[in-house]
Amino acid sequence: MPKYGMVIDLNKCTSCQACVTACKVENNVQIVSEDDAQHGRAMFWMKMLTMEFDGDYPNIKPKTLPRNCMQCDEPSCIKVCPVRATYIREDGIVAQIYPQCIGCRYCMANCPYTVKVFNWDRQAQPKEVEKTYNPDVSVRPKGIVEKCTFCVHRLQDASEKAKAEHRELEPGDYVPACVEACPVDAITFGDLDDKKSDVSVASRDYRAFGLLEELGTVPKVRYLNAIE
Amino acid sequence: MSYVDLHDEDETLFRPIYETSKSFYIAVVVLTGVFLFGLGCYIHQLLYGLGATGMDEPVSWAFYIVDFVFFIGISHAGTLISAILRLSKAEWRRPITRMAEVITGIVLAIGGLHPVIDLGRPDRILHLFERGRLQSPLLWDLTSVTAYFTASTIYLYIPMIPDIALLRDRGGKLQNLYKILAWGYKGTPKQKHALEKAINILMVMVIPIAISVHTIIAWIFGMTLQPGWHSTIFGPYFVVGAIYSGIAALVIVMIAFRKLYHFEDYLKEIHFQYLGTLLLVVSLLWTYFTFAEYLTTFYGHEPAEMRVFDYKFIGAYWPYFWLMVLVNFVMPVIILSNKKTKTIKGILVASIGVVIGMWLERLIIIIPTLANPRLPYPTGMYTPSITELGIAAAATSAFILGFMGFSKIFPLISIWETKEGRESSVHEVSMRLREYLPGHPEEAKVEASVKAEL
Ligand code: SF4
Ligand code: SF4
Numbered sequence: 001m002p003k004y005g006m007v008i009d010l011n012k013c014t015s016c017q018a019c020v021t022a023c024k025v026e027n028n029v030q031i032v033s034e035d036d037a038q039h040g041r042a043m044f045w046m047k048m049l050t051m052e053f054d055g056d057y058p059n060i061k062p063k064t065l066p067r068n069c070m071q072c073d074e075p076s077c078i079k080v081c082p083v084r085a086t087y088i089r090e091d092g093i094v095a096q097i098y099p100q101c102i103g104c105r106y107c108m109a110n111c112p113y114t115v116k117v118f119n120w121d122r123q124a125q126p127k128e129v130e131k132t133y134n135p136d137v138s139v140r141p142k143g144i145v146e147k148c149t150f151c152v153h154r155l156q157d158a159s160e161k162a163k164a165e166h167r168e169l170e171p172g173d174y175v176p177a178c179v180e181a182c183p184v185d186a187i188t189f190g191d192l193d194d195k196k197s198d199v200s201v202a203s204r205d206y207r208a209f210g211l212l213e214e215l216g217t218v219p220k221v222r223y224l225n226a227i228e
Numbered sequence: 229m230s231y232v233d234l235h236d237e238d239e240t241l242f243r244p245i246y247e248t249s250k251s252f253y254i255a256v257v258v259l260t261g262v263f264l265f266g267l268g269c270y271i272h273q274l275l276y277g278l279g280a281t282g283m284d285e286p287v288s289w290a291f292y293i294v295d296f297v298f299f300i301g302i303s304h305a306g307t308l309i310s311a312i313l314r315l316s317k318a319e320w321r322r323p324i325t326r327m328a329e330v331i332t333g334i335v336l337a338i339g340g341l342h343p344v345i346d347l348g349r350p351d352r353i354l355h356l357f358e359r360g361r362l363q364s365p366l367l368w369d370l371t372s373v374t375a376y377f378t379a380s381t382i383y384l385y386i387p388m389i390p391d392i393a394l395l396r397d398r399g400g401k402l403q404n405l406y407k408i409l410a411w412g413y414k415g416t417p418k419q420k421h422a423l424e425k426a427i428n429i430l431m432v433m434v435i436p437i438a439i440s441v442h443t444i445i446a447w448i449f450g451m452t453l454q455p456g457w458h459s460t461i462f463g464p465y466f467v468v469g470a471i472y473s474g475i476a477a478l479v480i481v482m483i484a485f486r487k488l489y490h491f492e493d494y495l496k497e498i499h500f501q502y503l504g505t506l507l508l509v510v511s512l513l514w515t516y517f518t519f520a521e522y523l524t525t526f527y528g529h530e531p532a533e534m535r536v537f538d539y540k541f542i543g544a545y546w547p548y549f550w551l552m553v554l555v556n557f558v559m560p561v562i563i564l565s566n567k568k569t570k571t572i573k574g575i576l577v578a579s580i581g582v583v584i585g586m587w588l589e590r591l592i593i594i595i596p597t598l599a600n601p602r603l604p605y606p607t608g609m610y611t612p613s614i615t616e617l618g619i620a621a622a623a624t625s626a627f628i629l630g631f632m633g634f635s636k637i638f639p640l641i642s643i644w645e646t647k648e649g650r651e652s653s654v655h656e657v658s659m660r661l662r663e664y665l666p667g668h669p670e671e672a673k674v675e676a677s678v679k680a681e682l
Contacts, residue, residue: 040284040607051604067603076453082366083355102355103278103348106366108288110452114601118288118348121279142277143348212602215453 002191003092004150005220006179007202008066011227012186015064020046022181023068026151028137033123043117045069045148046178063226066187068178069094069115069148070211070219077107077116085145092192092220093150101144108145112215116147151176171197192220238646241639244489246400248636252488256632259625266622269615270345278348282613286605287598291616292346295623297445297590298473299339300373301466302583305474306332307380308438311431319657320502322649323494323641327485328478329384330640334630335477336377338623343369345619365448376441383430389413389423390644402637442470449593456525456536456597465517472510472556473586476579479503481631483576485640494641497572504575507582508564515557532602539596544609548588556585 023029023046030043046068054061075094078086085101088094108116122142133139136153140146158174171190179189190199202208207224236242273280283290306328313321343366344350360367393413396406413419446466449457459465479500486495525533540549560578563569599607612620634640659674 036279040286041279049603049605080364080366080452082361082364082370083352083359084361100352100355100359101349102352104343104346104366105288105348106364106448108285109598110454112453112602114286114603114605117285119277120283121277142279145348217453 001090001193003193003220004155004190005071005092005192005199005203005222006068006150006176007188007199007205007208007222007224009186009188009202009224010065011207011224012184013064013066013182013226014184014186015048015062015066016183017048017066018181018183019066019178019187020044020048022046022177023148025132026134026137026177027149028133028139029117029146030119030123030140031125031129032120036120036123041118041120043119043146045117045146065211065223066178067113067115067211068221069150070113070217070221071148071150073218073220074216076110076112076215076217080106080110082106089152091155093152093155094147095149095152096146098138098140098144098146103143103145105145112212112217113219116145118145119143237650238643240490240493241641241643241646242395242398244635245395245637245639252632256629259629259632262625263622263629266618266620266625269618269622273345273615273619274350278346280613280615282611282616284610286601286607287595287610289346289594289598290610291612291620292342294587294590294594295620296339296342296346297466297594298587299335299342299623300441300445301470301473301586301590302477303332303336303339303376303380303474304438304442304467304470305335305478306330307376307383307434308471309474309478311383311434311438314427314431315435317660318502319649319653320499322645323491324478324482324499324503325387325645326384326642327482327640329380329387330631330634331474331478331481332380333377333384334627334634336373336380338626338630340373340377342623365444365451368444369448372437372441372444376437379430379434379437383427383434385409386423386426386430387642387645388638390415391639391642394643395638405637439467442467449597454597455530455532455600455602456593459521461517461521465521468510468513468517469586469589472507472514473583475503475507475510476582476586479507479575479579480583483572485631485635489635489640491641494646500572500575501570504564504570504578507560507575507578511557511560511564511582515561518557532600535600536596539600540592543596544599545592545596549592552585552588552592554585555581556589 024031024044027045029045032041032043036042046066049065049067051063051065054063071092071094073088073092075086075088078084078088078094081087082104083100083102085097086094086107087097103118105118108114108118119140119142134153136157154176155174159169162169162173171194175189179187188199188202190197192200192203194200202224203222205224207227208222209225210219210222213219269280281290281292310321310325310328313325344353347353356367356370360370362368389409389411390413392406393410393415396403396410413423443463443466446462450459450462452458482495482503483500486492522537525537539545559581563574563578595610599610601607655675658677659671662674
């Protein structure tokens with residue numbers, strides 16, 4: 001069984017936010033009203049975080065970091081869920097079962113990365129958006145929690161295709177939308193357990209680190225530090 | 229035969245059941261209005277979703293959870309305190325226990341509903357039973373609150389049976405209800421014995437259940453990894469806080485209904501003096517826990533913890549934090565340790581302060597942690613919406629209404645226990661007292677001396 005993981009190279013990342021947009025479109029993530037967005041209810045599975053500012057105004061240089069769900073191997077979120085609406089799969093993906101979630105938001109309160117987003121309400125989406133909905137991903141109703149799933153529907157697609165073609169799943173067959181969209185190839189994705197895979201090699205790079213690793217969540221999304 | 233012909237010594241205690249003043253009706257109308265408003269707010273929330281609240285990211289738990297912890301805390305007034313007083317054979321408990329137990333029952337029902345109000349999908353509540361995961365502290369909580377509710381309702385009901393029998397024998401309104409609830413109680417020695425045994429078993433059982441309830445509520449927070457929550461002290465800290473707010477609420481209710489129903493002869497200054505002392509002791513205990521908790525955080529100086537700490541002490545929440553210190557520590561200690569100010573009025577002021585302070589404490593524990601996530605997210609200031617305020621007001625008026633309603637059906641002060649106190653415990657206590665002293669007391673002698681004294 002593979003163990004899917006991701007490495008994001010902060011040296012390459014230009015903060016263009018292509019991944020942020022690609023993710024939002026791919027996963028039919030709700031676009032909220034301006035009011036709600038002002039209120040801190042904007043919904044993103046992939047988010048550009050400003051970690052710190054270097055220098056003084058006006059010559060500031062923000063240090064940013066694209067942040068999705070860390071797909072922890074020891075996830076705090078699933079421990080507390082009262083109904084198993086979030087669980088970890090054998091391949092390491094932390095998934096969400098939408099029809100099961102009761103919206104208690106305990107998992108949100110316990111994710112150290114504050115990754116999960118809640119559907120505070122369900123608003124009418126712009127016509128253009130509705131036309132381009134991804135048919136592979138369900139549209140979530142109000143009152144439940146959601147988060148990045150490593151585009152698990154793409155994995156399903158790819159395995160079915162491989163099966164139909166009577167072959168094993170190959171490394172490049174399955175990649176999440178953010179990886180595909182990144183114009184500078186800053187994101188590597190694949191099987192962490194395969195010691196020869198790009199992602200596994202990158203995850204052991206001397207620049208590699210995990211966000212808040214010290215908490216023991218064992219994030220499977222790792223970063224390569226930016227070095228001048 | 230109507231009740232007026234019965235000249236009971238304790239007629240005052242029966243009166244509220246049969247006589248209702250005009251101001252009572254006015255209060256009912258006003259409170260029902262508030263309650264209906266809150267109900268409207270909830271329906272709005274059901275239709276519109278939790279977007280109707282002021283919650284956002286990262287403050288994804290707010291008013292409802294604060295109220296939940298607060299109300300369940302108040303519920304410790306009752307059963308726990310009354311069980312401890314009964315167990316320690318404190319004679320002054322007699323007019324107090326019933327009210328304490330009623331508070332528990334009502335407040336527990338209201339508090340227990342709050343997590344449901346807070347759910348994004350209340351229609352899926354049954355999932356908790358169908359596929360609940362026992363590893364989640366929320367399930368522990370569900371279990372312990374249900375257990376506490378069951379135990380405390382029984383614990384309220386059983387000691388009420390002789391009183392219900394008294395009401396049944398008087399005739400008059402609600403005959404059928406009393407007949408069923410009295411369970412054929414006639415006060416025979418055998419029945420009395422069984423009753424006492426049941427009370428004894430229940431009171432021992434109820435104490436650990438009560439403690440577990442608030443410990444587990446604390447663990448909902450304590451079990452997470454979040455700064456400001458992840459603390460081993462939380463269980464006992466919450467229990468002490470719960471007892472603290474519970475006693476304060478009990479004092480307020482007692483003073484209000486003493487005035488309303490003219491119970492001055494039953495709830496005397498001395499009862500409030502004792503409760504005041506109890507309040508003072510718990511106040512110091514609470515302060516000790518608070519101090520220990522924050523000093524440890526401060527001394528450790530972990531960055532994530534310190535962000536939450538600063539948010540409370542000097543950041544956006546400083547007014548709430550220091551107000552809490554004022555009304556939970558400074559005020560009660562000054563008022564209650566001073567003979568001049570430790571009057572019924574003074575104790576009332578201190579208790580109102582404590583109830584407000586304990587609500588603030590819950591607020592201060594829950595929101596600053598959520599508002600200061602470990603990663604640098606922009607965070608706004610949480611402000612509750614009308615919906616949340618409306619529901620909180622409705623919950624409070626539901627409590628008062630429930631209490632008022634109860635007082636129209638059952639006596640608020642245990643009549644048989646008062647009678648029993650008058651008839652037999654003077655002798656019993658003197659006997660007990662003499663037993664503490666060297667030598668062997670002889671029953672006949674003690675009785676004679678008690679009679680002489682009286
Ligand atoms: S980052 Fe948060 S939501 Fe994602 S797996 Fe870890 S704990 Fe769960
Ligand atoms: S919000 Fe949903 S997924 Fe999260 S803990 Fe509650 S039931 Fe589980």
